Structure formats: C-alpha cells, structure tokens
Amino acid sequence: MKYQELIDDYYKRFVVRTDAYYLQTPEGKYNARYEVITPDHLAKHLAGEITIAFPAVDKKGLCKWICYDDDNCLPESESGVLELIEELLCSAGYSCVREGRRQIVDKFKQGHLWIMLKEPIEAKLARAWTKWVLKQIGLPERVTKLDIFPRQAEPGLLSNPVRGPLGKHAKANGERGWFRDAPPNVESQLEWLASQPLNDTAHMARSAANYLITIDARSKYRDNFTKPRQGGKSAPSILEMMDALNWPYRPERDRFVSQCPVCALEGHDKSLDNLHISTDDTWYGCWYQGWNVTHTYKAIYSAFRSLRCT
Ligand SMILES: [Zn+2]
Numbered sequence: 001m002k003y004q005e006l007i008d009d010y011y012k013r014f015v016v017r018t019d020a021y022y023l024q025t026p027e028g029k030y031n032a033r034y035e036v037i038t039p040d041h042l043a044k045h046l047a048g049e050i051t052i053a054f055p056a057v058d059k060k061g062l063c064k065w066i067c068y069d070d071d072n073c074l075p076e077s078e079s080g081v082l083e084l085i086e087e088l089l090c091s092a093g094y095s096c097v098r099e100g101r102r103q104i105v106d107k108f109k110q111g112h113l114w115i116m117l118k119e120p121i122e123a124k125l126a127r128a129w130t131k132w133v134l135k136q137i138g139l140p141e142r143v144t145k146l147d148i149f150p151r152q153a154e155p156g157l158l159s160n161p162v163r164g165p166l167g168k169h170a171k172a173n174g175e176r177g178w179f180r181d182a183p184p185n186v187e188s189q190l191e192w193l194a195s196q197p198l199n200d201t202a203h204m205a206r207s208a209a210n211y212l213i214t215i216d217a218r219s220k221y222r223d224n225f226t227k228p229r230q231g232g233k234s235a236p237s238i239l240e241m242m243d244a245l246n247w248p249y250r251p252e253r254d255r256f257v258s259q260c261p262v263c264a265l266e267g268h269d270k271s272l273d274n275l276h277i278s279t280d281d282t283w284y285g286c287w288y289q290g291w292n293v294t295h296t297y298k299a300i301y302s303a304f305r306s307l308r309c310t
Pocket of ligand 1: 287
C-alpha cells in the first residue's frame with residue numbers, strides 16, 4: 001500500500017467524529033479543537049509533529065472502536081487484565097490489537113487494547129458489551145485503573161478521547177505508543193494495522209443484548225430513586241446521612257466512593273470503595289460482585305438508618 005493509503009486506512013479506523021478532535025499539549029493534557037479533522041492532521045500526528053486524541057463517540061451516539069486502557073504498572077513477567085481480555089476475545093473469534101505498553105522504571109504500564117469494528121454501533125451497546133466481556137472473565141465491572149472507552153453511552157458535546165496509536169506521548173518523554181505485534185517504525189506499523197480484520201458487530205450485539213437489559217433495569221432503579229417522594233419532598237440525601245454518621249467517603253473521578261454499609265455488615269468491602277455516590281447526590285449503589293442486586297439503594301439506605309439509630 002502507498003503511504004497515503006495507509007493514512008486513509010488509519011483515518012477510517014480511528015476517526016469517529018470528523019468535526020472535532022483533541023490536541024495534546026506539551027504537558028500531556030488534551031485540548032478540544034472544534035474543527036474538521038483531515039488525513040493531513042493524521043499525517044502530522046504520524047510524523048510526530050502533533051499528537052491527536054480521538055473522541056470515542058460521535059454526535060449521534062455511535063462509536064466504531066472500543067478501547068480498554070489499563071494504567072496499572074506491572075513487572076515485566078506479570079500479565080494483567082488486558083492479557084485476560086485479549087485471551088478471551090481471541091478464543092471467541094474477535095480481532096484485537098495491543099498498543100502503547102511502556103516501561104516506567106522497572107515496571108510496565110499496560111497501555112491499550114483496541115477492538116475495531118466493521119460498522120459503527122451505539123455507544124450504549126458497546127459499553128454493555130465491554131461489561132459483558134469483563135463478566136465472562138470473572139472480573140467486576142469496575143477494575144482499578146482500567147478505563148473503558150467509550151466512556152459515554154449517550155451522544156453529548158464531546159466524549160472522552162484516547163490518544164491515537166503511534167502518536168508521540170508527552171508524558172512518555174515524547175516516545176510513541178507502538179503496536180506490540182509489528183516492528184517499531186511507523187510505516188511497518190501502519191502496514192500491519194491495515195492487515196488487521198475489523199470485528200463483526202452483529203456478533204457483539206447478540207452478546208451484549210442480555211447485559212443491556214440489566215443496565216436498563218439499573219437505570220430504572222435510579223430513575224425511581226431520583227423521583228421526588230409523595231408530598232413533594234425530594235429524595236433522601238445519602239450524603240447528608242453519611243455526614244451525620246461520620247461515615248468517610250472520598251472523591252474519585254466523577255463520583256464519591258465509600259464502604260457500602262450492607263457489605264460492612266456482611267464483613268466485606270475492606271477496600272472501602274464498593275459504594276458509589278454521584279456528586280450531585282441523586283443516585284448511589286453498591287458494586288460488590290458487579291452491580292449487586294441485593295445491595296439495592298433501599299438496603300443501603302436502611303443500613304445507614306439502622307446505624308444512625310444505634
Ligand atoms: Zn454492598
């Protein structure tokens with residue numbers, strides 16, 4: 001393939017939103033740029049002149065790749081979550097590519113595992129599928145330092161991005177994120193990438209369908225909870241209740257985390273992070289063994305209330 005064709009192939013695989021992208025700053029942050037992204041931008045990215053990150057979801061709520069991003073640092077010989085996911089997916093006939101693993105002192109930051117799709121699918125479905133995958137391996141839906149893209153299930157302003165493969169990374173002293181299975185030079189990497197098959201989305205949709213039902217059921221739980229109670233009173237504030245009990249919680253990304261009181265009574269959640277509460281105090285839930293169906297918001301609320309009474 002000619003070099004320009006390789007750039008076009010890269011564009012087709014990774015550019016989800018054509019009207020916006022993120023540009024990496026020298027400090028390694030990402031600034032949104034609301035302008036059309038062209039193959040010329042990608043040529044500069046691949047030449048190392050700029051570093052682009054791609055939003056995962058377009059304005060209609062569609063995505064065309066899924067990326068597991070593992071920020072854990074492990075010794076060279078130790079395999080992490082991405083190996084488990086890759087093993088499962090390969091045995092189930094999926095094609096995935098590993099990229100961006102890099103050494104930090106004597107350990108290795110795990111990098112990205114990409115699953116690229118034949119045609120765009122709803123981000124909501126993609127997210128359900130990623131959770132189904134974790135469940136197949138016996139992992140909880142939230143794994144420490146594992147980010148999953150798309151992070152948004154709905155169309156929005158601009159979704160969270162992932163740095164484009166082969167781009168220079170400011171936080172890695174300007175080194176590139178290479179694909180594991182090809183020689184580390186840009187042209188060989190692009191040739192290899194162009195030979196990687198895209199994944200059949202019908203297969204994914206079937207796997208995710210049941211999981212999506214569970215997720216929809218959860219959001220109904222939340223809707224239930226956020227409705228004002230009879231008489232116009234708003235829903236009880238779990239954070240106020242926790243403050244009154246001096247029950248510690250801490251901010252983590254877009255939420256607060258704490259020990260689930262039901263878990264505490266049952267003698268687990270020693271890491272004190274099963275209970276997740278939205279910062280606006282409108283929903284909460286326990287992530288014990290995935291989203292636990294017995295540790296419902298009512299059970300959690302009752303547990304706090306009984307602690308308050310004792
Ligand atoms: Zn719990």
